[in-house]
Amino acid sequence: MKYTLSILLVTLIFIGCKEDKNLIFETSSFDNERCSNCATVTISVPKAMGNKKLDEVINNALREEVIFILKYDDEVNANSIDSAIQSFQNEYSKLREKFPEESTLWEASINGAVTYENDRILTIQLDYYLFTGGAHGYGSTRFLNFDKTKATELGNEELFKDIVDFQGFAEAKFREQENIPTSQAINSTGFMFEGDEFYLPENIGFTNDGLQLFYEQYEVASYADGPIILNLPFEEIQRYLIPLSL
Structure with missing residues (x-):
């Protein structure tokens, strides 16, 4: 009986240690004043809880990204999400003052979620x-990617052992998905890659199913085409990635 209890205790400790490697998040919500002349802003993003350096790195990166998306008024020194919301509202108010008949309300919504986490990434x-x-x-x-072991945000090039090697693989998969013959230029079917040369998007991130390459509207195609998304399963790209776990 004591032997069985000892095994159980060790197992629970082991499981607990593994679970401790996952970060704890709460949801931070922001909005602005509701009025007939106010823009509508709703923001919901995860906030890493704790006093570790990693929590600070994650929360700072999220704050800076939200500010970048919202900031319209360069005269406002937006150093917080609330001040970025005010910047957005200020620009809308200037428009209403210049064109009082303008009835279209400005709107901004931002929603964030963790799409992938293991003991390192x-x-x-x-x-x-x-x-x-x-x-x-x-x-x-x-997408925002972080190395949990180093408490740093990762640039796209840091996700791969050799980003040039990966780009060649990604182009082949992109051509396959979009039915672009390998014998023809990448823009031969209507895409708008600058210089008629394939390149990776600015937005690359991990999901539980693999790696997602997200080309924004206008990045390589017309607005009508919408975003172009290429999902690559882990089993196909493992050899190109940095080690994702310890």
Whole structure:
């Protein structure tokens, strides 16, 4: 009986240690004042909880990304999400003052979620939508990747052992998905890669199914085509990636 209890205790400790490697998040929500002349802003992003350096790195990166998406008024020194919301509102107010008959309300929504986490890598996806007048709004996705062991944010080139080698593989998969013959230029079917040369998107992130390459609207195709997304399963790309676990 004592032997059985000892095994159980060791097992629970082992499981607990493994679970401790996952970060703890809470949801941080932000919005602005509701009024007839106010833009509509809703933000919901994860916040890493704790006093570790990694938590600070993650939260700072998320804050800077949200500020970058929202900031419209260069005269405002936006150093927080609240001040970025105010920047967005200020620009809308200037428009209303200049064109009082303008009835279209500006809108911004940003939602973030953890899409991948193991003992080394963390990926957070931000989906956002902006409407600032005109025929249509603009929505997109941004990925933030982190090395938990080093407490650093990862650039795209740091996700791969050799990014040039991976790019060649990604181009082959892109051509296969989009039915672009290997004998023809990458833009031969209507894409708009600059210089008619394939390149990786700015937004690359991990999901539980693998790696996602996210080309924003206008990045390589027309607005009508929407975002172009290439999902690559882990089993196909493992040899190109940095070690994802310890």
